[in-house]
Amino acid sequence: MKRRTALVGLGALFTGACSKVAESRAGQSLFDMAENWHMKAHRALANRQALAPEFTKVDISPVFKGNGSITVDSDIYRDQLSKGFPNWRLRVGGLVKNEMSFSLENLRALPQRSQITRHDCVEGWSAIGEWTGPQLSLLLDAAEVLPEANFIVFYCADILYGKRYYESIDMVDAYHPQTIVAHELNGEPLPEKNGAPLRMRIERQLGYKHPKYLTRIEAVASLDDIEGGKGGFWEDNYGYQWYAGI
Amino acid sequence: MRKKHSLLTRIWHWLNALCVIVLFMSGLGISNAHRYLYWGNAGSQPSEAWTAVIRFPDWATLPQRYDLAESRDWHVLFSWPFAIGLLVFWIAMLIGGHFWRDLRTHREEWKSAAIWADIVKHAKLDFTHDGAKYSFLQKLSYGIVLGVLLPVMVFTGLAISPGFEPAAPWLVDWFGGRQSARSIHFLAAWALFAFFVIHILLVLLSGPVKQMRDMITGGRDET
Numbered sequence: 408m409k410r411r412t413a414l415v416g417l418g419a420l421f422t423g424a425c426s427k428v429a430e431s432r433a434g435q436s437l438f439d440m441a442e443n444w445h446m447k448a449h450r451a452l453a454n455r456q457a458l459a460p461e462f463t464k465v466d467i468s469p470v471f472k473g474n475g476s477i478t479v480d481s482d483i484y485r486d487q488l489s490k491g492f493p494n495w496r497l498r499v500g501g502l503v504k505n506e507m508s509f510s511l512e513n514l515r516a517l518p519q520r521s522q523i524t525r526h527d528c529v530e531g532w533s534a535i536g537e538w539t540g541p542q543l544s545l546l547l548d549a550a551e552v553l554p555e556a557n558f559i560v561f562y563c564a565d566i567l568y569g570k571r572y573y574e575s576i577d578m579v580d581a582y583h584p585q586t587i588v589a590h591e592l593n594g595e596p597l598p599e600k601n602g603a604p605l606r607m608r609i610e611r612q613l614g615y616k617h618p619k620y621l622t623r624i625e626a627v628a629s630l631d632d633i634e635g636g637k638g639g640f641w642e643d644n645y646g647y648q649w650y651a652g653i
Numbered sequence: 654m655r656k657k658h659s660l661l662t663r664i665w666h667w668l669n670a671l672c673v674i675v676l677f678m679s680g681l682g683i684s685n686a687h688r689y690l691y692w693g694n695a696g697s698q699p700s701e702a703w704t705a706v707i708r709f710p711d712w713a714t715l716p717q718r719y720d721l722a723e724s725r726d727w728h729v730l731f732s733w734p735f736a737i738g739l740l741v742f743w744i745a746m747l748i749g750g751h752f753w754r755d756l757r758t759h760r761e762e763w764k765s766a767a768i769w770a771d772i773v774k775h776a777k778l779d780f781t782h783d784g785a786k787y788s789f790l791q792k793l794s795y796g797i798v799l800g801v802l803l804p805v806m807v808f809t810g811l812a813i814s815p816g817f818e819p820a821a822p823w824l825v826d827w828f829g830g831r832q833s834a835r836s837i838h839f840l841a842a843w844a845l846f847a848f849f850v851i852h853i854l855l856v857l858l859s860g861p862v863k864q865m866r867d868m869i870t871g872g873r874d875e876t
Contacts, residue, residue: 532697611815
């Protein structure tokens with residue numbers, strides 16, 4: 408009995424020490440350093456333009472799970488959804504020469520990329536689907552991103568746990584050939600639960616980096632002054648890693 | 654002759670023990686985020702799963718509450734010393750001779766009579782083994798842990814990572830897809846846990862004070 412008490416005590420001491428480390432500034436910077444090393448290692452090992460694997464039609468998942476926000480809770484959204492989003496606009500701005508605004512029709516008129524990819528959620532599940540839309544690089548080139556821009560920020564219409572969803576990526580992922588503004592899933596307009604009418608695909612990262620219900624794209628020099636300063640909804644509010652390639 | 658544990662063996666042993674404990678407990682926390690396992694590349698519905706997993710209680714996870722982000726932080730941090738430590742230890746074992754001298758099994762040890770004799774000896778709690786540093790069953794279990802389970806944890810871990818995949822898509826295929834790699838990661842983790850339990854049990858049965866002292870100070874060379 409004494410031995411068991413000692414063992415439980417030892418365990419509590421260990422996990423208690425761990426929580427002290429996790430709460431400390433040094434612990435946080437250790438976590439950030441490890442995350443950064445993973446990103447650097449991934450980028451050093453693979454070509455910056457290396458593609459995530461693409462699959463065939465037979466691999467497409469029967470159900471593409473909707474997670475996080477599965478709708479936008481507003482009358483305007485419901486009205487637009489029922490009409491096929493005639494008035495939805497995707498604005499591109501920030502550190503660009505030309506501010507732009509795209510309707511769905513404009514986006515469909517651009518050269519399209521279709522890709523059958525695997526979506527990996529941070530929770531652990533995966534689903535395969537075929538996504539179609541213009542490459543983000545086309546939009547950024549049309550807007551002429553200024554050289555001082557280091558990140559692309561995506562703003563969304565959905566409110567999750569009382570906060571507006573947003574995400575961000577760096578220029579390596581922004582100009583990656585598989586980074587597309589998707590308006591179709593499996594040959595159909597995007598379903599409501601998967602982000603209708605527009606969602607980003609950032610194929611080499613986990614699902615929370617693929618913002619849905621997209622309204623605005625902004626080129627910025629730094630993420631520090633945006634929302635909580637950590638580059639995304641999950642990063643700001645729940646401590647998730649900004650680099651979600653791990 | 655029986656040599657004492659080398660300094661590198663002792664450092665690696667304790668570093669690896671710490672890494673495995675942190676990775677296992679944070680891994681249980683990560684498992685709680687989606688308690689289904691699948692084969693193949695994809696799976697998200699209970700109907701696609703080959704098994705459902707229990708919810709691991711908070712006292713078993715790191716941190717001691719459901720916090721996927723912090724569990725991942727611990728997992729991502731300790732994956733570095735775990736993988737690099739294993740690589741360095743393997744190189745040192747191969748170059749320094751520990752593997753060839755102490756861990757490699759010989760043909761005569763694989764004869765069923767010899768294996769049976771070793772099992773009977775263990776069952777009688779007789780842990781002496783003259784000449785060699787390790788008995789056959791020890792070599793076998795250390796070989797499985799060092800040569801199979803620990804490397805499988807590293808490689809399946811890499812295969813689950815979507816940012817690593819473009820560097821080595823063959824690795825994911827090799828395990829039969831991402832969700833297969835995730836399932837194998839889970840199974841190998843529990844196989845390591847089984848080793849951990851038996852390992853500790855045998856240390857307790859074979860003189861825990863001496864065993865602990867030898868793994869800390871190295872012990873003495875015996876002839």
